[in-house]
Amino acid sequence: MSILAVGSVAFDTIRTPFGEAKDIVGGSLTYFALAASQFTDVNLVAVVGEDFSEKHMAVFANKRIDLQGLQRAPGKTFRWGGEYSYNLNDRETLFTELNVFESFQPKLPPSYRQADIVFLGNMHPSLQLSVLEQVESKRLVGMDSMNLWIETTPSELREVLRHVDILKIDDSEARQLADEYNLRKAAAKIHAMGPKTLVATRGSHGSMLIADDELFVAPAYPLEDEQDPTGAGDSFAGGFFGYLAQQASLDNGVLRQAMIFGNAMGSLCVEDFGTKRLQRLTHDEILDRYRSLKRLTHFEDL
């Protein structure tokens, strides 16, 4: 079982109250792939520029990540810069330079076209659609998006959503997409758009899964030391879909465990700058965090 994942690889410049980093390898797909590869094989589709050297490629080395689908294009790699407030809850984007990502045309190597799980990372919905058109068979389609596409390309977004099984977005974006503040009512509207399951992430408050026959709330792990929230939501998605890719059946009990692995990966990611924590992560550390989340939330039934 494997994941076909498409999205952005970038150079990130990050400032938090605890430090800063310039031009480190990031992008939402990088975090997703590093997290998911702890559970399954990841077939990665993305684009980088000529400035993305062998040294930068090391971020993907010795992982279960296939790079046949990583295109190299003339020009510079996508760059993003952001700065976090003192409590890490608010983020200001300092700059966004799309560079080679602007003319990105995802192209699936033949071996990627029989996919188990397809994950459409946060990018222009027409690119997400073009990936789906190249897929010959799949078990499940997952998707991420953001306020930019909800606001600027609503009809293309709706077209993609028709083909999506599980939508993973921030709770604020779920509310915006559905034009409804109450998350359960928003989920019902989103179900009607296509995705039968909504996974809404809520930053330091955890995440919620809402389907017609399921409602599950997973609190975030309350860390004592957070360094950098960049990539936490993408790491959540990687843990969630990565765990699902391993499973023969996708019943509600499995989806709940996937949510906890998602929360585990998100909380581990923020313990260090950029992708550092994900890169040195062991599978035992992930299992430990899962068990901590169990202890954190368990109470006796009546």
Place this chain on the structure above:
Amino acid sequence: MSILAVGSVAFDTIRTPFGEAKDIVGGSLTYFALAASQFTDVNLVAVVGEDFSEKHMAVFANKRIDLQGLQRAPGKTFRWGGEYSYNLNDRETLFTELNVFESFQPKLPPSYRQADIVFLGNMHPSLQLSVLEQVESKRLVGMDSMNLWIETTPSELREVLRHVDILKIDDSEARQLADEYNLRKAAAKIHAMGPKTLVATRGSHGSMLIADDELFVAPAYPLEDEQDPTGAGDSFAGGFFGYLAQQASLDNGVLRQAMIFGNAMGSLCVEDFGTKRLQRLTHDEILDRYRSLKRLTHFEDL
């Protein structure tokens, strides 16, 4: 087992996007007492004015609430008005008229002085202290407070905290009290002030219990229809301490169950305006909400 509870009884004027109410019986102690009386006997200490009629007293009728400690003073009852934003998450105080609450001197009837649990509701710390001085024996002291007392009477507040076992406050107030954003670090500082257990409520995100040897996170029940959040935190406290008052032992497992009963009472409270939902609540409905919270959060261990 019983609770001695002191705090404010008031006339509330409330506006939410779903309706409004003028001069209905409220005040934090009213919500606390109605919620706690579902579990245990409540000995209530508060003051009302001459405008608090027999009709208004009906809010406490046929409940396990003893009113010997409810003083009637010359003048008008404490009045408060508030208006909620469209998503119910932000509240603006429209007016606060302390009236008879301004010169309130809590006086414990002799039968109240042997208490099981003492709950010091949100009010001036010197009044909280005077209640403690009148108590001859007790098993546990719980307390609520707010930003006003943290800012205006910090030394009196610190004096009360030295005698408190469990402090229940909003997470934002816990951060303010400890001058520390991270809740676990804030809890450690608050433990050093006296309360060995911090219960931090987080509005629609649930609540967290932090002690030296315990960390428990309880998500809020995601309602589809919320009417009025007034009194949700006080109802939480009533459910939490009310359940504890019933229990012979206060081990961590019992504290976790108390948190869930607190969340249950808070979520039930907001389903209707003012105290309406609490007044018509059955114990079976509370047990149903508890079981719903169990289903909502359960996942299999590894």
